[in-house]
Amino acid sequence: MKYPIVKPYLPSQDKYQRYVNGIFDRNYLTNNGPLVQLLEQRLAQYLGVDYILLVANGTLALNVAYAALDVSGKVITTPFSFAATTSSLCWYGIEPQFVDINAKTLNLDTTNISTEQAAMASAILAVHVFGNPCQVDNIAKLAKKHQLKVIYDAAHAFTSELSGQALVSYGDAATLSFHATKLFHCVEGGAVIFKDKTSYEKAKKIINFGFDQDNKPIHVGINAKMSEFHAAMGLAVLDDIDYITAKRRELINRYHQKLAHVDQIKCQNWHVMEQRNGAYMPIIFVSETLQLDIAQLLAKAGVQTRRYFYPSLSQVDVYGLHGETPIANDISTRILCLPMYTDLMLVDVDYICDCLIKAIEQVVV
Numbered sequence: 001m002k003y004p005i006v007k008p009y010l011p012s013q014d015k016y017q018r019y020v021n022g023i024f025d026r027n028y029l030t031n032n033g034p035l036v037q038l039l040e041q042r043l044a045q046y047l048g049v050d051y052i053l054l055v056a057n058g059t060l061a062l063n064v065a066y067a068a069l070d071v072s073g074k075v076i077t078t079p080f081s082f083a084a085t086t087s088s089l090c091w092y093g094i095e096p097q098f099v100d101i102n103a104k105t106l107n108l109d110t111t112n113i114s115t116e117q118a119a120m121a122s123a124i125l126a127v128h129v130f131g132n133p134c135q136v137d138n139i140a141k142l143a144k145k146h147q148l149k150v151i152y153d154a155a156h157a158f159t160s161e162l163s164g165q166a167l168v169s170y171g172d173a174a175t176l177s178f179h180a181t182k183l184f185h186c187v188e189g190g191a192v193i194f195k196d197k198t199s200y201e202k203a204k205k206i207i208n209f210g211f212d213q214d215n216k217p218i219h220v221g222i223n224a225k226m227s228e229f230h231a232a233m234g235l236a237v238l239d240d241i242d243y244i245t246a247k248r249r250e251l252i253n254r255y256h257q258k259l260a261h262v263d264q265i266k267c268q269n270w271h272v273m274e275q276r277n278g279a280y281m282p283i284i285f286v287s288e289t290l291q292l293d294i295a296q297l298l299a300k301a302g303v304q305t306r307r308y309f310y311p312s313l314s315q316v317d318v319y320g321l322h323g324e325t326p327i328a329n330d331i332s333t334r335i336l337c338l339p340m341y342t343d344l345m346l347v348d349v350d351y352i353c354d355c356l357i358k359a360i361e362q363v364v365v
């Protein structure tokens with residue numbers, strides 16, 4: 001494919017090699033090594049947060065957040081996300097209670113949470129979908145009223161902000177994915193950002209088998225540690241984060257300029273006060289048939305697309321089918337993500353948009 005749906009960002013090989021040379025010199029490969037600590041410090045500073053813990057991936061980040069915050073039983077969540085959001089709940093023995101989304105923002109809509117659901121749940125797990133800030137004030141109010149923990153799956157929201165703060169600073173915990181395809185990455189990796197020190201200190205032990213300082217298990221733990229090699233990649237990519245952020249914003253703005261007035265598709269409504277972070281470029285077609293036809297025509301023109309997210313997680317048998325979510329079910333059949341990665345050029349975006357517009361004209365007569 002001429003234009004893949006994503007392409008990992010690679011920093012300067014020399015720079016990465018310099019970090020790796022240090023690992024060889026020290027022969028210290030994992031277990032909270034110096035590069036993991038350095039990356040943690042630099043991310044804390046970049047994001048303006050106090051309690052950030054690096055982990056092996058974004059899925060374990062979610063599980064560690066549940067364990068550190070003592071989440072159990074039922075959790076209110078969105079069906080419009082990547083499988084990891086729900087499967088991490090089920091993996092931890094928690095029952096997902098699916099609540100429908102807002103058709104425009106694609107985020108969980110708090111007005112769809114019933115009093116019974118709130119009363120039965122121990123937490124809300126919301127997703128800042130494609131990096132778009134959730135209704136954090138409404139979620140906080142509801143959580144306070146029903147004594148729920150708030151966890152944000154912020155896997156897509158690394159450079160998103162809200163009211164002058166990093167979006168990951170909202171909630172009792174927010175989790176990030178640093179997978180190779182993400183805007184900022186460590187090849188594989190993730191992080192949990194906690195509001196309070198106690199949960200952070202507990203999570204620090206949980207990710208290392210639940211050991212205390214004397215290697216005695218005091219929590220049920222897991223191995224969720226990030227290695228030095230992964231931290232090395234993170235440090236090299238973080239050096240380029242201003243370039244990555246600016247480039248992604250330029251690309252996403254160009255996509256929106258070109259596609260804003262195309263009949264037959266709609267773009268995601270972003271939080272009115274904030275800028276799109278350019279993590280993904282989703283478009284929503286008027287019908288599933290059109291979406292499927294266009295995806296085929298784009299593939300022929302060398303443009304890869306992805307049905308993301310599909311299917312709606314409330315329709316997946318193994319997750320338990322808890323909740324009526326007609327909006328998410330419908331949108332998941334009509335959504336398509338277009339290529340988005342830092343190395344994409346504005347001329348590439350123009351080409352992709354032209355192909356898309358031509359394909360729509362060809363199909364819709």
Ligand SMILES: Cc1ncc(COP(=O)(O)O)c(C=O)c1O
Nearest residue numbers: 057058059082084155177178179
């Ligand atoms: C919304 C969301 N949550 C969680 C994850 C899981 O992250 P990871 O692949 O790092 O385990 C992803 C991965 O793409 C995601 O998109």
